[in-house]
Amino acid sequence: MDFFASVRVALRALRKNKLRSLLTVLGVVIGVCAVITLVNMGSGAQISIEKAISGLGTNLLIIFPGSVTKGGIRTGYGTVTSLTADDAEAILGECPAVQMVTPVVSSAAQVVFQNQNWGTSIFGTDLDYQRIKNWPVERGEFFTLQDVKAATKVCVLGRTVAEKLFGGQNPVGHVIRIKRIPFRVLGVLSPKGQTAFGQDQDDTIVVPYTTAQKRLMGITHLTMVMASAVSLDLMTDAQEQIRDLLRHRHQIKEGQDDDFTVRNLADLTAVFSTITRILTLLLGSIASISLLVGGIGIMNIMLVSVTERTREIGIRMSVGAKSRDILLQFLFEAVLLSLMGGFIGIVLGIGLTSSISYFTGWPTPVSFYAILIAFIFATGVGIFFGLYPARKASRMNPIDALRYE
Amino acid sequence: MTSFISADELHKTYYLTADVQVHALRGISLEIGQGDFVAIMGPSGSGKSTFMNLIGCLDIPTSGRLSLEGEELSSLTQDQLAEIRNRRIGFVFQNFNLLPRTSSLENVELPMFYSRVPSAKRHNRAVEALHRVGLKEKISNLPNQLSGGEQQRVAIARALVNNPTLILADEPTGNLDTKTGGEIMQILKDLNDGSGITIVLVTHETVIARYARRQILFRDGTIVSDR
Numbered sequence: 261m262d263f264f265a266s267v268r269v270a271l272r273a274l275r276k277n278k279l280r281s282l283l284t285v286l287g288v289v290i291g292v293c294a295v296i297t298l299v300n301m302g303s304g305a306q307i308s309i310e311k312a313i314s315g316l317g318t319n320l321l322i323i324f325p326g327s328v329t330k331g332g333i334r335t336g337y338g339t340v341t342s343l344t345a346d347d348a349e350a351i352l353g354e355c356p357a358v359q360m361v362t363p364v365v366s367s368a369a370q371v372v373f374q375n376q377n378w379g380t381s382i383f384g385t386d387l388d389y390q391r392i393k394n395w396p397v398e399r400g401e402f403f404t405l406q407d408v409k410a411a412t413k414v415c416v417l418g419r420t421v422a423e424k425l426f427g428g429q430n431p432v433g434h435v436i437r438i439k440r441i442p443f444r445v446l447g448v449l450s451p452k453g454q455t456a457f458g459q460d461q462d463d464t465i466v467v468p469y470t471t472a473q474k475r476l477m478g479i480t481h482l483t484m485v486m487a488s489a490v491s492l493d494l495m496t497d498a499q500e501q502i503r504d505l506l507r508h509r510h511q512i513k514e515g516q517d518d519d520f521t522v523r524n525l526a527d528l529t530a531v532f533s534t535i536t537r538i539l540t541l542l543l544g545s546i547a548s549i550s551l552l553v554g555g556i557g558i559m560n561i562m563l564v565s566v567t568e569r570t571r572e573i574g575i576r577m578s579v580g581a582k583s584r585d586i587l588l589q590f591l592f593e594a595v596l597l598s599l600m601g602g603f604i605g606i607v608l609g610i611g612l613t614s615s616i617s618y619f620t621g622w623p624t625p626v627s628f629y630a631i632l633i634a635f636i637f638a639t640g641v642g643i644f645f646g647l648y649p650a651r652k653a654s655r656m657n658p659i660d661a662l663r664y665e
Numbered sequence: 666m667t668s669f670i671s672a673d674e675l676h677k678t679y680y681l682t683a684d685v686q687v688h689a690l691r692g693i694s695l696e697i698g699q700g701d702f703v704a705i706m707g708p709s710g711s712g713k714s715t716f717m718n719l720i721g722c723l724d725i726p727t728s729g730r731l732s733l734e735g736e737e738l739s740s741l742t743q744d745q746l747a748e749i750r751n752r753r754i755g756f757v758f759q760n761f762n763l764l765p766r767t768s769s770l771e772n773v774e775l776p777m778f779y780s781r782v783p784s785a786k787r788h789n790r791a792v793e794a795l796h797r798v799g800l801k802e803k804i805s806n807l808p809n810q811l812s813g814g815e816q817q818r819v820a821i822a823r824a825l826v827n828n829p830t831l832i833l834a835d836e837p838t839g840n841l842d843t844k845t846g847g848e849i850m851q852i853l854k855d856l857n858d859g860s861g862i863t864i865v866l867v868t869h870e871t872v873i874a875r876y877a878r879r880q881i882l883f884r885d886g887t888i889v890s891d892r
Binding site (some may be wrong): 581 | 718724747750764
């Protein structure tokens with residue numbers, strides 16, 4: 261029997277038992293639909309998490325000045341004073357993969373307000389600091405470009421500092437003293453909580469970097485430069501571009517070590533993408549169980565069908581069907597069932613995914629990969645679970661099959 | 666007459682359990698010539714159906730030799746037997762054995778599926794075979810929309826369609842009234858006379874057996890008379 265004839269025979273057999281075929285297919289439909297929906301939701305979750313992480317500053321690249329070696333002694337990071345605000349500006353201007361840049365000057369200082377005092381860290385930054393760290397002001401406002409240019413003595417307090425110095429009072433508009441120099445409080449940053457390493461990020465004061473350089477520390481170089489890449493994918497590109505630019509600017513010759521270091525938080529991203537990958541895999545395997553159940557449903561029905569059609573098998577054998585013909589006939593039926601189930605499941609899965617993303621606002625991209633996998637799986641299920649009943653049918657004895665009542 | 670079917674000391678034993686055996690055939694030897702019309706008779710349990718299954722290539726003998734058109738059957742594989750059933754043998758059964766919920770035409774086309782006859786040719790040959798057994802209408806009817814006689818005609822058309830050299834009819838009139846049974850027998854007789862197809866008929870009705878040229882009587886797995 262040729263291929264198309266076999267398919268036609270199988271199709272006809274399925275049509276004869278419409279309701280039963282439909283119910284059998286349902287198992288595969290649900291399985292495939294579940295696989296697609298859950299895998300898509302998993303990758304949706306991955307995207308959501310990646311977004312959240314990049315909000316924390318995962319796109320963040322930090323450029324530290326390098327170390328100096330004097331008489332064989334290598335000092336730590338930040339001992340070179342080569343990193344300047346001009347470097348920061350050049351990075352923003354000349355590295356296409358970089359979106360935002362801020363020079364950072366940091367120092368520890370004792371701050372005083374009336375009879376309260378508190379030791380904290382002072383961050384001198386540019387305006388983009390807020391956006392790079394995704395850190396809005398809760399009360400009052402951030403300093404302006406004018407403040408940076410004029411090195412105005414203004415500051416923005418982290419939540420912890422505001423509490424320690426002002427208690428319940430609104431600090432906006434008051435004057436505090438940092439290293440005995442009066443600074444006007446412009447605003448309070450929203451609470452950001454601890455870093456992954458238990459550091460309180462709210463225990464800080466942010467001032468214009470020019471102010472920090474000139475009035476607090478009397479330096480012209482920077483502690484570091486923070487930059488954010490355009491996207492997570494472009495982190496490595498950004499890193500390369502910054503490195504090339506700074507080597508050029510600092511006139512570092514071929515073969516000489518960098519006098520700076522570019523670091524990123526890729527490790528954190530890697531950890532989170534591992535977690536979401538595991539999550540997707542987990543969801544996918546849970547869904548696969550329902551596909552498996554659907555496959556067993558096919559096998560069950562095919563076994564019933566083989567028994568029920570024993571007589572038909574006998575007739576076919578008596579007119580010359582070889583066991584291979586019978587095998588193929590039942591196998592085609594099983595595969596057709598699961599293919600139909602797979603197809604309907606894919607359509608339903610895509611529909612379900614889209615409606616979930618519509619109602620929850622989750623980004624749930626329909627992954628072609630998931631569809632392909634589900635389709636291959638469905639066919640595989642059909643072949644795997646159809647093979648046993650089909651073999652059973654093909655190994656029947658023609659006489660017994662003909663006599664079967 | 667050349668020997669078309671040749672059986673020599675044919676034995677068939679069924680093993681129901683390890684120690685319960687049924688000796689269905691106990692040494693059958695006979696020759697059937699090409700173009701012959703033979704009726705095999707006998708009470709139930711006499712082994713006539715078993716003999717028919719053996720020459721129909723549906724089963725293989727426990728011992729003895731059986732050849733069809735000079736070809737020894739006991740050494741053939743299942744697939745080779747299927748091939749012979751498909752090309753050289755047509756079956757007609759007591760209960761018609763048509764595929765349910767399948768039209769007359771498609772039932773007749775069935776053997777040609779397995780001999781890979783192209784679709785258009787399949788259709789023409791099936792219609793032709795149905796005409797030959799006197800069924801011009803109702804070719805797209807389902808078996809349950811046909812009378813017993815009509816169903817048996819479809820079955821004969823199916824047996825004919827691959828131009829077999831042998832038709833095996835197992836109680837073909839058993840489920841039919843006398844008049845219809847007569848008509849069916851006439852069709853078989855015409856096929857034997859007109860096309861020279863060898864026909865082996867199993868029946869326990871003497872009236873039906875009279876359509877054949879030769880009557881063989883089986884009892885307890887042996888031949889008791891042959892005339």
